[in-house]
Every structure is written in structure tokens, then in C-alpha cells.
Amino acid sequence: MKIGIDIDGVIRNWAGKLSEIYFRENPVHKQIRNDTYDVGCWFPIGKEIYKFGFEVHAEEIYTEAQVYPEAKEFLKKLHKDDELVFVTHQPNKNLEYLTIKWINKNELPHDCILFTKDKSKFKGDYLLDDYTKNLQRISMVRNSIPICFNQPWNQDWNGQRVNSYDKFLEIINK
């Protein structure tokens, strides 16, 4: 099988690193919410968070973010029998470069990386993603079957959802 795996919110704890650095730089601020995909609603600085995360602190966030617990083992299992494609959207070329650096630094097994804003372009069997709009588009275009990786910001997705990597493996091995 050919399996697509999103990176941020599925394998890389991007949001966790963003929050950590935000509160290091703004210790008296409080987080407003974390249940929307748009991080512009999460912090008191509003849309300024894009410059904070994508430019000023990009190197640190994108290369130092943690791999979610058990993610590497999960990728190893997938990579043993299946073709594994990272399907990820990055807002600019520098963030693509830093993402490749992060993948290599963490020695994450994969066959190739597809950088695309439109994830329905991935042609394969399943695609694991955490963004409702991506999942909706993938299910419309039908180049792969979308599976939602459960996160606080995708509770509006009504389709198939997994709470763990093992559950995803169970589904694709059916």
C-alpha cells in the first residue's frame, strides 16, 4: 500500500513547541484557546503569531519541535511493508527546508516528501491528517481515503478518526 502521513499535528508537535516558545518570550500572557486550526486565535498577540512562528522563531520551532511519543515506532512499522510518503504543507520554502532538516535530524523513516497545499493531490491508499478542511477535500476528490488524527482543533470532522497510531494501523490492515 501507499500511505500518506501529514507532519504537523500528526508526527511533529509543532503547536506544542510554538506554545512553549511563546510563553518563554511572553511569560505573563495566557493562552486563549487551542481548539481551532487557526493559531491566530490562540494567543493574545492574534495574527502576529504568524510572524512569531513562521519567521522570528521559525528555526527553533521547526527544528526543535518534538516528535510525538510513539510516532517514530509507528513510521518504522509502516515503512517496513508500505510505501510511506510525508504529505505536508509548509507556508514557505524556508519552512520546507527546516522541515527536511527536522525529518533528517530525527531519522524518521520515509520514502519521499510531497510538499503541497492541496493534499487531495496525493494518490495512494490512505492519508492521515489533522486538518478538517484537508480531510474534507481528500474525501471529495477521492485520490486516497482520509483518516483524521484526533486533535482538539479537528472536532468538527465527522468522518473516520483515530486516537492513536495503533488504531490507524488496525484500520489500514483490515
Ligand SMILES: [Mg+2]
Ligand atoms: Mg497537519
